[in-house]
Amino acid sequence: MIDENVVRHVAWLARIQLEEDELKKFIPQFTKILEYFSILDEVQEDVEPLYHVNELKNVFRDDEPEDPLPRDEILRNAPKKENGYFRGPRIV
């Protein structure tokens, strides 16, 4: 059951702040998405789960170093930086 609390919780997981009217607006939309998944109920229970859609297995890489990107490149798209660091919001 999707209600305001569920929408609020999902918004928090996505770190998005929603206004009261937005919370209400999303209830029917979330419900519709969830209903779509009920199609899976038609699958018989003894079917093995499929974890990957292709047959690949054991694709590995050797432990051989490659050059990292220059720091200017790394920081190029950062909106805020300081002394070679990315700068972000306080997290607690």
Added chain:
Amino acid sequence: MRVLIGLEVHVQLNKLKTKMFCGTPTSYQHAPPNTHVCPVCLGLPGAMPTINMKAVEAAVKVALALNAKVQENTMFYRKNYFYPDLPRGFQISQYDFPIGKDGYVIIDGDEGEKKVRIKRVHMEEDPGRLVHVGRIDKAKYTLIDYNRSGMPLLEIVTEPDMNSPKEARAFVSKLRTILEYLDVFDGSLEGAMRVDANVSIEGGSRVEIKNISSFRGVEKALAFEITRQKNLLRRGQQAKMETRHFDESQEITVSLRVKEEESDYRYFPEPDLPPMNLKGWTERIKAELPELPDARRERLIAQYGISVEHAKVLTGERVLADYFEKVASKTSPKLAATWIADVLKGELNYRDMRIEGCFSPENMVELLELLEKDLISDKAAVMIIRRMLDEGGRPKEIMEKEGLQKIKEDILPGVVESVIEENEKAVRDYLSGKREAINYLVGQVMKKVRGRADASKVYNLLERRLNEIDNN
């Protein structure tokens, strides 16, 4: 009140040359921020991860050494959450089908040997490092360094089998020893091992402490947290289930934000990484496993006839045990065990040095030969060890330069005589029944010969002479 402690230990496989899913070098220690980063570490759109095969082999080694069952079919998952140390918005980790399950480690517990069960061992990538400007809950903003992002990491999860902070510390240090024996881990590097601890007083709720990053810290954080919970109980309150952060500098734990629950992480199989089938790996890697600490301890006892206590200290670090065996092969093993485990280890600890930085085993052999030939006293040998650690040099050279050879025994009676003459009061005390006064006189003789005699011989000489005086 019984205390239950379970640990989640994160260890970096920092002996590997490259990160978990890309070729970026792991040698970021002491490097300026964001200089060991590539599009994969940064989670740029379109950047594709590829599994480092050596990292999987190292994980299998660890799982086997922890007596865990290696899962033949294993795979990576995405763990979704938003946090600035995670540029993709998810961490590549494991969930169902972790690489290792159901193992155990034997530790020295509060009441003798104890088995700590390992619930699971799984592979994942390390997130970046956040630098909080000021205290974590008061900082204005966060600085982020992605050098650590993508480092190969193992998470080792125990059952709540430890019952005191001391046992938790014993587990962590045993784990470190095992990992170093396997040569997959260097615990001396900053951030190489980080511990989260779950602690509860039986019947109460579980509190998780995050961010413990030193061996001493494990004991401190848990001791603080247990006292906090006991104080709450005393006031009739219950500790609430929460996540707390350990502040290493203040040695306290502080409450953190509400954390996601397991279902919030929306784990699903990582579509960019095909699953692994490790058929045949267990047999191949098991055959290559080195001798592990417990086995080596038993062998040292059997092969060299040294004590259990000495064997424990010596096998506590692989390099220390190697050092001992090099010395023991060229001189008396029991003498070597005593001088390395009791004296040298203590002097190293005092200087905050590791055996890697110590003088060579050959120098130790030379020193022990001087002792065996009775050329120097124990006291002089300790002086020579200190001198070699602080200034270098060779034992014989230092002995000659400092005149540390034992004095000729025929000089001793003369020295004893003069000390008796010069210390009338102590002699009188001794003769009037204060027998402990003899220790002062022994000290005076040792001072005169600058420690170059055996204290026990001096004691016997003095005792004999004083009794003669007494009988006259």
